[in-house]
Amino acid sequence: MVVLVTGSAGFVGFHTSIALRELGAGVLGLDNVNDYYPTSLKRARLRELDSKGVHTVEADVNDRNVLRDVLDACKFTHVLxxxxQAGVRYAAKNPGAYVHSNVAGMVNVMxxxxxxxxxxxxxxxSSSSVYGLNTKVPFSEDDVTDTPASLYAATKKADELLAHTYNHIHGxxxxxxxxxxxxxxxxxPDMAYFSFANQIAKGEPIKIFQGEDDAGGAKELARDFTFIGDVVSGIIASLETSEASGKKPDGAKPKFRVYNLGNKTPVTVSEFVGVLEKHLGKKAIREYVPMPKTGDVPFTHADISRARRELGYEPKTSLDDGLKIFVxxxxxxxxxxxxxxEQQYIPA
Known part of the structure; x- marks a missing residue:
C-alpha cells in the first residue's frame, strides 16, 4: 500500500501513519497544523513521525493546487x-470552521x-456523533441517522452523503x-479524559456532565471509550480489505461501506474517572453539572458485529490497560x- 494520510498530525492520523509505516506501507502525510488546540503537541507528533520516516506536507486540504501536487507525486493506492475540524462544543462558537474543513474539505479531496x-x-x-438523538442501542450502521444533535455531527453526516455520491457517480x-x-x-487535549488528567494533576475540580433520565432526575453520561490501538487496527483492516476504485464494464461499482469502530462496552464518565484516578495516583475533585445545550449526547454504544465479521475487528484493550498506557x-x-x-489549555 501507498497511503496519503490527511490529518497526519492529528491524534488518529499520527498513530495510524506510524502503524502503516511499521507494516511496510508507503506513507505521506498532509496537515495544516491548525491551532484549535496547542500546536506544540502536533509538532511533537510530527517529530515522532519524521523519526519513523513519515513526512508531512503542511497544507490545508482545501488548497487544491497543493493537494493536486501531492496526489501527482506518488501513485497512491489509498487515501486515508x-x-x-474536531470537537462538538466548539462548533457552537465557530461553525464556519466545520463547514470549511469537514464539508468543503471533503468535497475538495474527493x-x-x-x-x-x-x-x-x-x-x-466519520463519527459516532452521526447517531445523534437515536435512542436504539447499541448503535448499528443500519440505523437511520437523520437527527444530528450538533453541527459537528451534521457535517459528518454530510460527509457520508457526499461519499455515497462519489461512490455512485464515479465508482x-x-x-x-x-x-x-x-x-x-x-x-x-480537548477530549474530556485529557482535560480531566490536566485538572486532576493541578488539583482543580473536574466537571462531570449529567443529563435527565426519563423520570426527570439526573442521569450521567456514558461513553463507548475506545483505545487508539484498537481503532488503528480497524482502520488498517478497512484499508487492506478495500476494493479497487472504478466501475466495471457492466456498470458494477465497489460497495460503499460503513463501519462502527467502538469498544462495545460503555462506561459512565464517573467510572472512567475512577480508573484515571487510580493510574494518576491522585483523587479528582468532582463537580456534577447539567449537560450544556451544545450538542453532546448522553450515551454512545457501538454495535461492532459488522466490523467484526467483515474486517476481523476485535477491540482487545481494557479501559484499565488503555488508561495505564495513556497515563x-x-x-x-x-x-x-x-x-x-499544553496543560493550561482549556477546551473551547
Missing amino acids: HLAA EEVVRTSPTPSVVFA VAITALRFFTVYGAFGR EWYKGHYKNGANSA
Missing part, C-alpha cells in the same frame, strides 16, 4: 482522509481523487468509519514541567 489515475480507494473518518471505493470516543497516548505517556510528556503550556 482524517483531516477535520474532486481531486476522481481526477487521479489510477483512482485510489478512500477511507475516511470510488469508499469506506466511512464511525469512531467512538477514542483515547490514548498523544491524545487530543504513562502523560507523566513522561509533562515530566518536570515540560510542555506545561
Whole structure:
C-alpha cells in the first residue's frame, strides 16, 4: 500500500501513519497544523513521525493546487482522509470552521481523487456523533441517522452523503468509519479524559456532565471509550480489505461501506474517572453539572458485529490497560514541567 494520510498530525492520523509505516506501507502525510488546540503537541507528533520516516506536507486540504501536487507525486493506492475540524462544543462558537474543513474539505479531496489515475480507494473518518438523538442501542450502521444533535455531527453526516455520491457517480471505493470516543497516548487535549488528567494533576475540580433520565432526575453520561490501538487496527483492516476504485464494464461499482469502530462496552464518565484516578495516583475533585445545550449526547454504544465479521475487528484493550498506557505517556510528556503550556489549555 501507498497511503496519503490527511490529518497526519492529528491524534488518529499520527498513530495510524506510524502503524502503516511499521507494516511496510508507503506513507505521506498532509496537515495544516491548525491551532484549535496547542500546536506544540502536533509538532511533537510530527517529530515522532519524521523519526519513523513519515513526512508531512503542511497544507490545508482545501488548497487544491497543493493537494493536486501531492496526489501527482506518488501513485497512491489509498487515501486515508482524517483531516477535520474536531470537537462538538466548539462548533457552537465557530461553525464556519466545520463547514470549511469537514464539508468543503471533503468535497475538495474527493474532486481531486476522481481526477487521479489510477483512482485510489478512500477511507475516511466519520463519527459516532452521526447517531445523534437515536435512542436504539447499541448503535448499528443500519440505523437511520437523520437527527444530528450538533453541527459537528451534521457535517459528518454530510460527509457520508457526499461519499455515497462519489461512490455512485464515479465508482470510488469508499469506506466511512464511525469512531467512538477514542483515547490514548498523544491524545487530543480537548477530549474530556485529557482535560480531566490536566485538572486532576493541578488539583482543580473536574466537571462531570449529567443529563435527565426519563423520570426527570439526573442521569450521567456514558461513553463507548475506545483505545487508539484498537481503532488503528480497524482502520488498517478497512484499508487492506478495500476494493479497487472504478466501475466495471457492466456498470458494477465497489460497495460503499460503513463501519462502527467502538469498544462495545460503555462506561459512565464517573467510572472512567475512577480508573484515571487510580493510574494518576491522585483523587479528582468532582463537580456534577447539567449537560450544556451544545450538542453532546448522553450515551454512545457501538454495535461492532459488522466490523467484526467483515474486517476481523476485535477491540482487545481494557479501559484499565488503555488508561495505564495513556497515563504513562502523560507523566513522561509533562515530566518536570515540560510542555506545561499544553496543560493550561482549556477546551473551547
